[in-house]
Amino acid sequence: xxxxxxxxxxxxxxxxxxxxxxxxxxxxxxxxxxxxxxxxxxxxxxxxxxxxxxxxxxxxxxxxxxxxxxxxxxxxxxxxxxxxxxxxxxxxxxxxxxxxxxxxxxxxxxxxxxxxxxxxxxxxxxxxxxxxxxxxxxxxxxxxxxxxxxxxxxxxxxxxxxxxxxxxxxxxxxxxxxxxxxxxxxxxxxxxxxxxxxxxxxxxxxxxxxxxxxxxxxxxxxxxxxxxxxxxxxxxxxxxxxxxxxxxxxxxxxxxxxxxxxxxxxxxxxxxxxxxxxxxxxxxxxxxxxxxxxxxxxxxxxxxxxxxxxxxxxxxxxxxxxxxxxxxxxxxxxxxxxxxxxxxxxxxxxxxxxxxxxxxxxxxxxxxxxxxxxxxxxxxxxxxxxxxxxxxxxxxxxxxxxxxxxxxxxxxxxxxxxxxxxxxxxxxxxxxxxxxxxxxxxxxxxxxxxxxxxxxxxxxxxxxxxxxxxxxxxxxxxxxxxxxxxxxxxxxxxxxxxxxxxxxxxxxxxx
Amino acid sequence: xxxxxxxxxxxxxxxxxxxxxxxxxxxxxxxxxxxxxxxxxxxxxxxxxxxxxxxxxxxxxxxxxxxxxxxxxxxxxxxxxxxxxxxxxxxxxxxxxxxxxxxxxxxxxxxxxxxxxxxxxxxxxxxxxxxxxxxxxxxxxxx
Numbered sequence: 125x126x127x128x129x130x131x132x133x134x135x136x137x138x139x140x141x142x143x144x145x146x147x148x149x150x151x152x153x154x155x156x157x158x159x160x161x162x163x164x165x166x167x168x169x170x171x172x173x174x175x176x177x178x179x180x181x182x183x184x185x186x187x188x189x190x191x192x193x194x195x196x197x198x199x200x201x202x203x204x205x206x207x208x209x210x211x212x213x214x215x216x217x218x219x220x221x222x223x224x225x226x227x228x229x230x231x232x233x234x235x236x237x238x239x240x241x242x243x244x245x246x247x248x249x250x251x252x253x254x255x256x257x258x259x260x261x262x263x264x265x266x267x268x269x270x271x272x273x274x275x276x277x278x279x280x281x282x283x284x285x286x287x288x289x290x291x292x293x294x295x296x297x298x299x300x301x302x303x304x305x306x307x308x309x310x311x312x313x314x315x316x317x318x319x320x321x322x323x324x325x326x327x328x329x330x331x332x333x334x335x336x337x338x339x340x341x342x343x344x345x346x347x348x349x350x351x352x353x354x355x356x357x358x359x360x361x362x363x364x365x366x367x368x369x370x371x372x373x374x375x376x377x378x379x380x381x382x383x384x385x386x387x388x389x390x391x392x393x394x395x396x397x398x399x400x401x402x403x404x405x406x407x408x409x410x411x412x413x414x415x416x417x418x419x420x421x422x423x424x425x426x427x428x429x430x431x432x433x434x435x436x437x438x439x440x441x442x443x444x445x446x447x448x449x450x451x452x453x454x455x456x457x458x459x460x461x462x463x464x465x466x467x468x469x470x471x472x473x474x475x476x477x478x479x480x481x482x483x484x485x486x487x488x489x490x491x492x493x494x495x496x497x498x499x500x501x502x503x504x505x506x507x508x509x510x511x512x513x514x515x516x517x518x519x520x521x522x523x524x525x526x527x528x529x530x531x532x533x534x535x536x537x538x539x540x541x542x543x544x545x546x547x548x549x550x551x552x553x554x555x556x557x558x559x560x561x562x563x564x565x566x567x568x569x570x571x572x573x574x575x576x577x578x579x580x581x582x583x584x585x586x587x588x589x590x591x592x593x594x595x596x597x598x599x600x601x602x603x604x605x606x607x608x609x610x611x612x613x614x615x616x617x618x619x620x621x622x623x624x625x626x627x628x629x630x631x632x633x634x635x
Numbered sequence: 636x637x638x639x640x641x642x643x644x645x646x647x648x649x650x651x652x653x654x655x656x657x658x659x660x661x662x663x664x665x666x667x668x669x670x671x672x673x674x675x676x677x678x679x680x681x682x683x684x685x686x687x688x689x690x691x692x693x694x695x696x697x698x699x700x701x702x703x704x705x706x707x708x709x710x711x712x713x714x715x716x717x718x719x720x721x722x723x724x725x726x727x728x729x730x731x732x733x734x735x736x737x738x739x740x741x742x743x744x745x746x747x748x749x750x751x752x753x754x755x756x757x758x759x760x761x762x763x764x765x766x767x768x769x770x771x772x773x774x775x776x777x778x
Contacts, residue, residue: 126726127720127727129727130716130720130726130727130728133711134716134717134727137713138710140706140709141706141707141709141710141713144703144706145703145706145710146704147700147702147703147705181728183727184726185726185727185728185729186719186721186726186728186729186730187725187726187729187730235706473671499762590636599671
């Protein structure tokens with residue numbers, strides 16, 4: 125079944141190639157993209173099922189043994205992330221059939237979208253830290269192409285900030301990787317796990333760890349490195365900002381969790397202490413930023429930031445329960461957040477505005493859409509019995525168990541403020557009467573309406589299902605969390621049992 | 636930008652740099668070099684040419700849409716990775732070799748050549764997009 129691993133990366137990339145060679149026939153690009161998206165969903169499902177039944181799946185690319193070649197690794201965490209990426213991919217492609225139609229100014233949407241999905245899966249599946257950097261670069265190129273397509277001035281403005289900060293992030297990441305390689309002589313993450321324990325200068329290791337925190341922090345948009353996100357996410361087409369909102373920052377969080385459970389665990393009090401403060405400040409600033417805005421997608425962008433805080437909190441507490449919470453949180457959040465952007469886009473298409481001052485009457489005119497907004501919005505705020513309630517419950521319970529009462533209080537307060545924000549959108553955008561000055565847009569055809577609302581309904585159904593039956597997702601998150609807390613299984617799967625034992629013995633001799 | 640010195644130097648340098656880039660591509664198997672560096676060197680040659688010549692001439696010179704060149708390169712790289720899987724279930728990207736006329740040729744070279752095309756195609760796309768006025772881009776005239 126090892127082809128599944130490579131397939132999850134290669135299929136979207138190959139589809140991107142096919143899409144480019146079909147230029148400028150956009151209809152063909154759409155269908156190729158849709159078929160590939162569904163195929164990718166199949167591969168991702170098979171991958172998760174295989175990992176669930178057989179344990180960690182490893183491929184040594186090119187037949188070069190670890191730690192010399194590049195290793196692809198699928199454990200529970202990464203294969204769950206790949207599956208959720210595939211779900212987001214299909215939802216975005218379907219939504220884009222209406223949102224970015226034949227007449228749209230956005231010309232090449234599907235090839236860079238597929239490249240983005242391939243790169244995100246690559247980042248999730250790679251077991252080599254330099255390869256991770258390469259996938260970040262591919263992701264940056266693909267996302268930049270998506271961000272500027274359409275060519276409006278605001279888009280270019282947002283794209284420049286996005287590119288500038290991303291380049292800083294990748295430069296820092298590359299420096300960190302270089303220093304780490306200099307100290308340990310390896311790039312394989314499992315091998316790094318063993319070799320950092322033998323590094324004499326543990327202080328230097330902490331410095332490198334900070335480089336990684338900053339680099340992944342920019343990608344994940346944590347405090348105080350988040351300002352590129354609200355500047356750029358509301359500018360492109362809705363389908364684009366939805367997949368960005370769902371996936372991109374979460375790749376940063378994923379990498380942070382991977383690196384700070386597998387490699388940098390030498391001084392948890394210091395590194396994870398910094399992460400704890402970062403998490404608290406990220407939650408607060410994000411939610412306050414959201415409270416001060418009136419444009420739908422801007423409000424939602426700030427909420428991405430505050431929600432990232434909860435995930436980083438799960439990592440910072442560094443207990444099994446907290447990591448289970450972080451994994452659960454990420455999986456639930458990707459679906460909810462992308463769905464909220466879809467709803468914001470649909471409200472704009474159906475009601476003619478995305479600004480709370482001029483939007484109105486959605487509840488009266490589009491009751492279905494209003495109901496569909498309710499599910500992700502109040503799941504985000506953590507209202508039981510929606511999925512966000514369980515995610516927040518796990519993280520807050522973990523912080524209480526670690527006796528970090530202040531951060532639990534912050535998390536609860538931020539939840540309340542999130543509720544305020546969502547209520548604000550509900551009251552101003554959905555409930556109040558349509559302002560006389562806002563013209564009603566032309567009604568969409570039945571097919572286009574179905575294309576817009578279809579993905580929203582499916583994602584809302586997933587949110588509702590997680591909320592009512594949290595058991596299966598909890599089991600998955602529990603397995604992933606425990607795998608993260610006990611990296612020896614990961615290391616053994618990558619390096620093989622004999623290598624691990626030999627290196628372990630070597631480490632003892634050195635000591 | 637378009638001075639006499641630059642124009643005349645480019646005439647000489649263009650070919651030289653291209654030859655150098657191919658040499659870098661080929662020596663990359665065991666020595667520093669390879670598809671990515673070779674591609675970057677080749678795209679320097681192309682960029683120089685774009686600076687001194689009319690973008691239309693450049694498009695005529697390269698014949699294909701540079702974005703499609705990049706796509707073809709990526710396709711080559713993917714195919715080179717799949718050959719191993721198809722010829723007996725080796726892992727993705729494992730090298731397969733054949734001896735043709737005393738020279739050993741293998742899929743890593745194919746992969747490197749693919750990367751080379753991706754880099755040249757991508758850089759040429761960027762440079763042409765910047766140099767051309769928005770109204771003449773072929774992508775806009777596909778109505």
